[in-house]
Amino acid sequence: MAQRTVLFVLFDGMQSLDVTGPLEVFAGAEQHTPGTYRIRTASLDGAPVRASSGLTVVPDEALAQADAAHTLLVPGGRGTRRPDELLTDWLREHGPAAERLVSVCTGAILLAEAGLLDGRRVTTHWAYSDKLAHDHPAVAVDPDPIYVRDGRVSTSAGVTSGIDLALALVEEDLGREAALAIARHLVVFLRRPGNQAQFSAQLAAQTAQREPLREVQHWITEHPADDLSVEALAARARLSTRHFARAFRTETGMTPGRYVDRVRLEHARRLLEDTSDGIEEISRTSGYGTPEAMRRAFVRTLGAAPAEYRRRFRPAPAH
Numbered sequence: 001m002a003q004r005t006v007l008f009v010l011f012d013g014m015q016s017l018d019v020t021g022p023l024e025v026f027a028g029a030e031q032h033t034p035g036t037y038r039i040r041t042a043s044l045d046g047a048p049v050r051a052s053s054g055l056t057v058v059p060d061e062a063l064a065q066a067d068a069a070h071t072l073l074v075p076g077g078r079g080t081r082r083p084d085e086l087l088t089d090w091l092r093e094h095g096p097a098a099e100r101l102v103s104v105c106t107g108a109i110l111l112a113e114a115g116l117l118d119g120r121r122v123t124t125h126w127a128y129s130d131k132l133a134h135d136h137p138a139v140a141v142d143p144d145p146i147y148v149r150d151g152r153v154s155t156s157a158g159v160t161s162g163i164d165l166a167l168a169l170v171e172e173d174l175g176r177e178a179a180l181a182i183a184r185h186l187v188v189f190l191r192r193p194g195n196q197a198q199f200s201a202q203l204a205a206q207t208a209q210r211e212p213l214r215e216v217q218h219w220i221t222e223h224p225a226d227d228l229s230v231e232a233l234a235a236r237a238r239l240s241t242r243h244f245a246r247a248f249r250t251e252t253g254m255t256p257g258r259y260v261d262r263v264r265l266e267h268a269r270r271l272l273e274d275t276s277d278g279i280e281e282i283s284r285t286s287g288y289g290t291p292e293a294m295r296r297a298f299v300r301t302l303g304a305a306p307a308e309y310r311r312r313f314r315p316a317p318a319h
Contacts, residue, residue, distance in 0.1 A: 003038050004173070007069035007098075010043040010059050011087055013079025016051035017159045018104040022073060025166035028182040033174055042066045044086055052078045063090050071169065072098035076105025076125065076158055088113045098152075102165065105158030112136040116153070123148045125158040163188055208251040212237040213244075217252070220260055224267045224287040228260045264288065265297055272310040279306050 006026050008019050023039065030037045043049050046062030072095060091114035095101055103111050108124040109132055111117050118138040123129070129143035142148060147156035147165040156165040163186070171179035208214045216237050220228055233256055234244035248256045268286035271277055279291050283306075288294035295305050302309060 003035055004070035005038045005040060005067055006071045006073065007066055008039070008041045009063070009072070009074045009087070009091070010041055010049045010057055011079045011084060012049050013052050013077050013081075014049065014075045015077035015105055015159065016053050016055045016057070018075030018077060018107065018162050019051075019057070019073075021160065021163040022102075022104065022166035024186060025163055025170060025182055028185055029170045029174060029178060032178050032181055036174065040066060040069075044084070044090070063094075068094075069098050071100040071102060073102040073104065074107035074110050075162075076103070076107040076109070080106040080109045083110055083113045091116065100169065101153045102169070103155045104162035104165070105156070108132060108155045109135075111153075111155075112139055117155075120150045120153050121148055122150065122153070122155040123157055124155060160188075208248070210247070210251065212239065213248055213251055216248070217259070220263050224260075224264045225285050226287070228256075228287065230256050260287075261297070265301055268294055268298075268306070269302075269309070272306055282306070 008023060010019065019041075023041075026037050026039055030039065040061065041057070041059040042061050042063045042065075043059045044063055046059060046065070048056050048058045050056050074091065088110060091110060095111065095114055095116045101111065101116060103122075103124075105125045106128050108117065108122050109128065112122075112132060112135070117136065119140075121140040121142060122132075123142050123145050124132050126143050129141050132139065133141040145157070146161040147154060147168070149165075149168070154165055154169070156162050167179050167183055167188075170182060208217060216233050219226075219236060220233070226232075230245055231241050233248075234241040237244050239247065245256060248259075252259060254262075264287045268282050268288070271282045271286065275282075277285075279294070283289065283291045283294040286294065288297065291306070298304060298306050298309060304312065
């Protein structure tokens with residue numbers, strides 16, 4: 001197998017974990033299978049860069065001296081808010097030559113500024129997805145997944161999702177066992193699916209300001225198998241159905257039904273990943289009632305039936 005050069009683009013204001021997370025994955029792969037990856041870091045002029053956290057990173061070289069990369073990785077961070085024209089110019093010129101073009105978090109903004117994402121389906125950190133879509137209408141932005149792979153271009157949501165994407169790339173190169181060994185060493189899940197939501201239902205929804213609504217949110221999370229109809233939830237909050245539905249959406253940013261759907265899916269997904277419970281039992285304890293109802297929810301949202309989801313994404317037992 002030919003050695004692949006993985007080039008990390010560094011710049012002031014980058015998010016340090018966007019670099020170090022994926023870098024540790026590829027470095028682990030190189031240790032697992034020597035000769036697989038040649039890992040390089042480069043800034044525009046070869047000078048040290050200061051991450052948004054204050055961490056100073058010394059690159060291997062200047063971008064002008066960097067060899068052609070098989071995998072070119074661009075991190076995100078505050079430094080992407082006002083992209084350096086020299087950096088986007090370099091990406092515009094050299095990005096097309098990379099066999100794999102990868103961004104973490106708002107690194108997608110730099111790739112979009114360089115014209116490298118037009119016509120592609122991509123993702124970025126949820127807080128910046130609207131900006132990316134507004135500024136670059138030729139780019140199809142999906143704010144939900146933790147990473148998206150569209151041909152030679154791969155984009156991820158940010159920070160830890162960069163590790164998920166790097167593991168997927170290593171698995172593509174070296175196989176599942178190698179990626180599993182690296183994941184075990186880093187104490188992370190091997191395959192958090194790319195189409196998994198960027199955040200849990202509790203984080204996706206804002207926390208309600210009023211105590212009765214906050215209590216209802218907690219109740220839903222702790223009792224997914226109970227009657228969670230709008231009428232039942234409104235009664236628990238001691239509000240009329242119409243008032244409850246309107247207030248819940250205003251304070252959380254989503255309807256009660258949408259929140260319940262997310263909580264139940266998240267609960268079922270966690271049981272499939274972490275337990276050996278049967279599909280029928282999981283569908284009942286997650287509030288779906290029947291395996292068929294759960295199957296429809298999984299296919300609609302995750303693109304895989306529960307049994308397939310478990311087969312693909314449940315971590316293999318450690319030996």
